[in-house]
Amino acid sequence: MTTTDYDDVTKFLGEWGHFQKLIALLLCISVIPNGLTGFSVVFIADTPPHHCLIPPNANISAEWRNYSIPLEEDNGEMRYSKCTRYKLDVIKRLSDNGSVPGIDVNVTEIEQESCEDGWHYDRSIYISTIVSEWDLVCSDAWKVPMTTSVLFFGLLTGAFFSGQLSDRFGRKNILFVTIGVQTLFIFFQIFSTSWFMFSALFFVVGMGEVSNFVTAFVLGTEVLTPRIRTIYCTAGVSTFFAVGYMLLPLTAFFIRDWRMLLIAIALPGVFCFPLWRLIPESPRWLLSQGRVEEAEAILRGAAKKNGVKAPEVIFQPLQETLNHHNICDLIKSSSIRWITIKLILMWVIICLGYFALSLNTSNLSGDPFLNSFFSAAVEVPAYILAWPLFRSCPRRLCLSPTLFLSGAVLLVTQLIPGKLSSVSIALEMMGKFGFSVAYILVYAFTAELYPTVLRNTAVGTCSTISQLGNIAAPYFLYMGTYYKSLPYILMGSLCALGGLLGLLLPETYGLPLPDTIDHMQTIQRYKKRQTSNRGRPVV
CATH class of the missing domain: 1.20.1250.20 (MFS general substrate transporter like domains)
Structure with missing residues (x-):
């Protein structure tokens, strides 16, 4: 035989x-971890909404702080830019001079720079992901x-x-x-x-x-x-x-x-x-x-x-x-x-x-x-x-x-x-x-x-x-x-x-x-x- x-x-x-x-039953149970792992990257590596961080010690007024990030169109909506901000030294000088954004100064004419101090991440959905952990945004x-x-x-x-x-x-x-x-x-x-x-x-x-x-x-x-x-x-x-x-x-x-x-x-x-x-x-x-x-x-x-x-x-x-x-x-x-x-x-x-x-x-x-x-x-x-x-x-x-x-x-x-x-x-x-x-x-x-x-x-x-x-x-x-x-x-x-x-x-x-x-x-x-x-x- x-x-x-x-x-x-x-x-x-x-x-x-x-x-x-x-x-x-036992073999079926053994593949449940695969389902958990296979698409875990969807949540572990999700990119939360973010924009350039304006450090607390920047010494600029609250009004200028609100105007320090450029606005960009995203799917028909205006949102903060994810990768740029207006030059912080210019913003600080204008703030110290008492200028009013949008009235005394056309904000859009200010030169922009990259996010030198990191990013601010929206924490409403995730406490943290590997994106917010290691700043996997913009150039990365x-x-x-x-x-x-x-x-x-x-x-x-x-x-x-x-x-x-x-x-x-x-x-x-x-x-x-x-x-x-x-x-x-x-x-x-x-x-x-x-x-x-x-x-x-x-x-x-x-x-x-x-x-x-x-x-x-x-x-x-x-x-x-x-x-x-x-x-x-x-x-x-x-x-x-x-x-x-x-x-x-x-x-x-x-x-x-x-x-x-x-x-x-x-x-x-x-x-x-x-x-x-x-x-x-x-x-x-x-x-x-x-x-x-x-x-x-x-x-x-x-x-x-x-x-x-x-x-x-x-x-x-x-x-x-x-x-x-x-x-x-x-x-x-x-x-x-x-x-x-x-x-x-x-x-x-x-x-x-x-x-x-x-x-x-x-x-x-x-x-x-x-x-x-x-x-x-x-x-x-x-x-x-x-x-x-x-x-x-x-x-x-x-x-x-x-x-x-x-x-x-x-x-x-x-x-x-x-x-x-x-x-x-x-x-x-x-x-x-x-x-x-x-x-x-x-x-x-x-x-x-x-x-x-x-x-x-x-x-x-x-x-x-x-x-x-x-x-x-x-x-x-x-x-x-x-x-x-x-x-x-x-x-x-x-x-x-x-x-x-x-x-x-x-x-x-x-x-x-x-x-x-x-x-x-x-x-x-x-x-x-x-x-x-x-x-x-x-x-």
Whole structure:
């Protein structure tokens, strides 16, 4: 008997016993910290309203103090300039002379200077952010989006290494190592003394965050039975991520200081460590490594929890030769290579659209905490919808139409007149809904396409390269400053390309998870033969 019989051999456990319920719940809980961390930069690095500081010892009259900052038009409103003030020595001389601003002196004719004494920040929303802590404004304003880019580069690096490490050293080990890395380095960020130190630590936080999610996703995929696997991969793990995301604005609403907010964000990760004793290693992975006795021990423990009796011998000795695999196996054969290329392009397109719309919602008028909450809440029905779609429909017919619909919504959005802003916002939310569905569908589809010996490497590699879409998202939005419709046209067109690529992938609906590369290729050949024989007369 080989690992390809895994689903049939483990049917004695049942589908939804105490063991499966416990594992699904614990793995879902383990991704809640990811939702808290993933978009924390929205609040930690938000830029509060600010203008040049006029020091208390400037010795100028209250009347001149009110006129010391130039006014500039901002979205149709006159506001204090953020980066300049009138020359303070001139203001002081005029104040000492008793001149009246606006009557004796035309204030706008006074020479301006930069904010030599720092900035005054509005504290009505935040007590402090890293922007107000290290004055990341004006000439240093570029550091704010760079902070987000550093996190995404960390996500890219973590996804690349964790997938291969997980396939080599085990799902459980890498899961808890990455939870530890994420939690520990968030705590380290609290003691940051500069923006550079904060960003360097944020890079490591990103490495742990995506690695945790990908590994938990794959571990659940391999441990759970086919029917429950579908629920877990769609509505399960992603909904718990969205729960963590929704908890972020709630937490930030009550904690307005960025250091204290980091403590609150890190605490859920600490509570995940006791789960080590309850979450087992993937028996599928143990079998792929030839560790049959350990795999059987886990399944016998699961049978005991479910109140069923395990067979005397669960697995026969493996007949296949055990080999270690790496990222090169994703492009070694022509059939797997083309699957990998098409999937990577789809991942990049989906991530680009998802993060671009997520970042764009932060620019909406209104309360920033409510905006963030709504941005997270729209994902919950998307993930719930993904479950019945993935359970009852062919994978290609789930993923491709979702991308086509998202693209159509984006193309229509740029045609809406500016005065109908509520319609544009509603369409953008529909677009994010579609991208959220596509995001989790492509995760589950990828896990089904690749064998156990490459599954975490494949998902990790796709997740790694997809971070290029995350990094590009802010720049796509920036194109709107030159031509407002350009971001929507580009993203809508890319969605159409992604939909076409999805139709070219092999179908996995109703097929068992492959455990070896040969098994993967056998399933694909069988599916092709089955498709080509449809409609032929039986002889």
